[in-house]
Amino acid sequence: MLDMLETLGGDCSISAISAQLGVSTRTVYRYASQLQMVGYDIRIEGGDVRSGSELPPVSGAESRGGPAYHIESSEPAMRRLAILSLLTGGPATLGRIVSYLADPVRALAADERTIRRDLEHLESAGYVEAPGERNTGYCLSGAFMPRFSLTFSELISVVRALESAPEAVADPRTIASIRSKLFAAMAPCVDQAHAMRRRRYTKGRARRSDPAMLARVEALEVASLESRVVQLKYTEKRKGRWSAREVEPLGLVYYWFHDMWYLVATCCTAHEIRHFRVDRIAGIAVTNKRFQYPSEFDLSDYVSGMWGVYAGEPTRVRVRFFDEMNVLARLRAEIADRPSACLTQVDTGVWELVDTVAGLSEFRVWLRSFGSSALVIEPESLRMQLIESAMRMRDMYNTGDHDKGDHDKSDCNMDDVEHSNGGDINADGR
Known part of the structure; x- marks a missing residue:
């Protein structure tokens, strides 16, 4: 990330860094935070990562057409950053830290006394705790506990499990609180967390659902999040036969009184919002065709006025x-x-x-x-x-x-x- 900032003059978008390094945007935020902790003047403004550490141009850079910009990479700062990165995986002994830094991939080898000074610096700054009665090695302090790492699909699975096993948490308000904290833990990826809030709604008390049913719910929810058109093989109750439907999924609703999941979607044939019972969906094919999710549509607002899942006057x-x-x-x-x-x-x-x-x-x-x-x-x-x-x-x-x-x-x-x-x-x- 430092090399990219140096090459681009100290200003680069988070999405570009994420794509170049092959990491999530949340990881880019974490990198920036860790660089700040070890002394770099790195900050995030809007959707960009910026550095204020302007130094004289590198010799010959302008004549080669390169950027007249350089970011100082002090060896102590890089060692301390590497130590913090190691400790995010759990406590580590001094010997483990020394061998980790000496790995040729990192090229940050130093003698044990130097590394002790680095650890003392991090400890005095409140980032690291020394070995003690509770810890057999150095570990991150409570002030610098990183957000737990969940992929977006893992977050969906956790929320799904929470909503499908309400007997595990007796108080519905506790379930709502845990759910909110899970979304908060996704910050700063607020766009995805907000999107997921809009794609699932529970009316009343959740009950345990069949795993096969929940798998269909998750597949439809992910299709909605990715704005993909879905082809359904749908069984019609009255006619006793199935028909093919092509829909733009807007979200899913669980209604406790029926103990049913419903897909809220725009029917591509009728061009209006329809509700489909998920237990009657015999087949799901997610296509590569994209649709524009309506910016004015909010699932909770749409459903909250209905007593159940039917609209009316x-x-x-x-x-x-x-x-x-x-x-x-x-x-x-x-x-x-x-x-x-x-x-x-x-x-x-x-x-x-x-x-x-x-x-x-x-x-x-x-x-x-x-x-x-x-x-x-x-x-x-x-x-x-x-x-x-x-x-x-x-x-x-x-x-x-x-x-x-x-x-x-x-x-x-x-x-x-x-x-x-x-x-x-x-x-x-x-």
């Missing part, structure tokens, strides 16, 4: 819940991810939920799961639908015909919801 709802059989605890857990939800106590053991829901069909199914513990105040249309449903259920029990009862399929079986039910739109394959 935004409707204000007001429902009273009676705290029977731990209803309140369940209610709080299941609306925790809804920023528009407002839950207030209106009487002893009575709570009122006010929210704006984009599409009522899934909200209606959810309400019915509370039985008589939920009472709709508004809208009147939803109130009447639930009254009619309750009357049909009463009639079904009164007739005693347990085999041919008039089931309320629109509420009980979400697999049979049409795109037009309840005004819901843009749902494909439910």
Whole structure:
């Protein structure tokens, strides 16, 4: 990196250094930080690495058309940098450090007394801790612990494991905190971390998912991150056969109430956003065709207004819940991810939920799961639908015909919801 800066006059883009050295941009940031620690005037401005160490031009450089710029490479500084690099892999004894520096590849050999002075310098600066009761060798101090190194695909795998095994962490807020810290550890690669936040969204409580399902989710998520068009072999529920779809993947949504993953994508044929159940995707082919990810699209904003995974007309709802059989605890857990939800106590053991829901069909199914513990105040249309449903259920029990009862399929079986039910739109394959 120092050679590149010298050649280019002390100013080079991070991406160019990354490409030339074959390392990640995060590694370039780490190199710059380590050079600063051993005395180089290296700084990062925007997307560039700059050096302020201007020295007289190298003899003959101008006459050869080379840059009139030079970066001093003091041998002690290079040795100390190499020592820090070695210690990032764990503690090392003095003998190990001496042999590491003496390697012909580095050409930084020095006598043991000189290397001791280097270590004392790093120790006085607070970068290194000497051997003691806890350490059998020299090690990096707590003030200079490097960020743990994860590739981007490894980060995806860690987050995937975290979300698919919630029983390992009881508190959902703890899961969210760990996830945020994983992304923070990717800094300064904030663009990738931000991109991944936008490509996956969990509605409600995550449950353990099948490994094969998660493999499909990860493949689709990576395709979205790389802005690649995907060809799907998709099984249609009603027709019982599969069809070929070409889509531009925008992100994936897990909905706890269905215990399902959904792909949110722009259909290349219909030119509109559709939802595809991941368990019905029989085949995935990631093409080399690229698409422009819409800059105005944000997955969390898109999904947060829906009660589940179906879009529809935004409707204000007001429902009273009676705290029977731990209803309140369940209610709080299941609306925790809804920023528009407002839950207030209106009487002893009575709570009122006010929210704006984009599409009522899934909200209606959810309400019915509370039985008589939920009472709709508004809208009147939803109130009447639930009254009619309750009357049909009463009639079904009164007739005693347990085999041919008039089931309320629109509420009980979400697999049979049409795109037009309840005004819901843009749902494909439910």
